[in-house]
Amino acid sequence: xxxxxxxxxxxxxxxxxxxxxxxxxxxxxxxxxxxxxxxxxxxxxxxxxxxxxxxxxxxxxxxxxxxxxxxxxxxxxxxxxxxxxxxxxxxxxxxxxxxxxxxxxxxxxxxxxxxxxxxxxxxxxxxxxxxxxxxxxxxxxxxxxxxxxxxxxxxxxxxxxxxxxxxxxxxxxxxxxxxxxxxxxxxxxxxxxxxxxxxxxxxxxxxxxxxxxxxxxxxxx
Numbered sequence: 001x002x003x004x005x006x007x008x009x010x011x012x013x014x015x016x017x018x019x020x021x022x023x024x025x026x027x028x029x030x031x032x033x034x035x036x037x038x039x040x041x042x043x044x045x046x047x048x049x050x051x052x053x054x055x056x057x058x059x060x061x062x063x064x065x066x067x068x069x070x071x072x073x074x075x076x077x078x079x080x081x082x083x084x085x086x087x088x089x090x091x092x093x094x095x096x097x098x099x100x101x102x103x104x105x106x107x108x109x110x111x112x113x114x115x116x117x118x119x120x121x122x123x124x125x126x127x128x129x130x131x132x133x134x135x136x137x138x139x140x141x142x143x144x145x146x147x148x149x150x151x152x153x154x155x156x157x158x159x160x161x162x163x164x165x166x167x168x169x170x171x172x173x174x175x176x177x178x179x180x181x182x183x184x185x186x187x188x189x190x191x192x193x194x195x196x197x198x199x200x201x202x203x204x205x206x207x208x209x210x211x212x213x214x215x216x217x218x219x220x221x
Contacts, residue, residue: 009162013149016072020046020091020098024195027089027100029168033160034137036113039105039127040164043196043203045178047088049097054178054185057097066145068097073149075159077139084131085139089148089161103179103194104128106202107136129204174198182209 011030016023024046032039047055049068056078057065067076068090076088076099092098105127107114114126114136127133148159174196177188185191186209196203 010149011161011163013071013073016089016091016149017093018072018091020048020100021193023089023091024100024193025173027102027161028173028195028197029164029166031108031160031162031164032102032105033109033162034139034158035110037110037137038108039133039136040108040202041102041105042200043104043194045101045103045195046091046193047099047101048193049092049099052185052191053183054181054191055097055099057099058185061097065097068099069095070145072098073147075144075146075148075157077134077141077144079141081131085134085141086130087134087137087139087143101130102133103130104196104202104204105133106200113138124201128202168197172197176206177208179204180207180209185209 015026024044027041027044030041032041049055049057050060052058057068061069064078065076067074070090071094072091074090076090078086078088080086087102088099089102090099107126117135117138118126118132125132127136143157146155146157146159148157148161151158175192176194177186178191178194
């Protein structure tokens with residue numbers, strides 16, 4: 001496969017400075033490039049900041065979530081489950097803390113790099129799920145809060161999000177509840193904000209969220 005040219009069709013900040021729900025839908029089929037790897041995006045989720053009970057920013061700004069409260073076109077990369085880094089693209093207006101979680105994609109360039117990073121995992125699972133996708137891109141905490149719409153020469157990130165060769169047809173897009181989100185934010189009727197390509201083999205499986213319950217402790221004598 002010939003190299004994918006993405007810099008010439010890099011999406012501008014105006015694309016991201018909209019509702020995270022609008023941005024999420026329009027990101028399907030787009031190309032995301034970082035560290036020698038290019039993905040075709042097959043699955044994303046929208047999060048709407050302090051008005052969204054499923055968002056990390058629901059309870060306000062913290063040092064961890066600060067990038068989400070900044071302008072659109074920056075990264076928010078967070079650590080989860082003890083060994084996974086997950087990539088979000090900040091959307092909306094400054095202060096709203098909206099973002100789109102990049103959940104899954106198909107590797108279309110940099111296959112040898114991804115094979116080395118993902119080991120003997122089947123190609124279908126190279127970037128099928130946000131943790132796997134982060135590993136495929138070699139994404140880490142040092143890459144959070146970076147401007148990918150106007151990167152600075154010499155900065156340790158050169159992430160490009162580019163428009164697809166052909167827009168994704170409306171009939172190819174499916175929506176549903178967000179994966180692994182518990183409580184009100186996992187309500188698929190109120191928040192049907194998972195967008196994915198219907199029938200695409202590079203889309204992750206849906207799993208509902210579970211509420212963690214504290215283990216009962218025996219009373220002290």
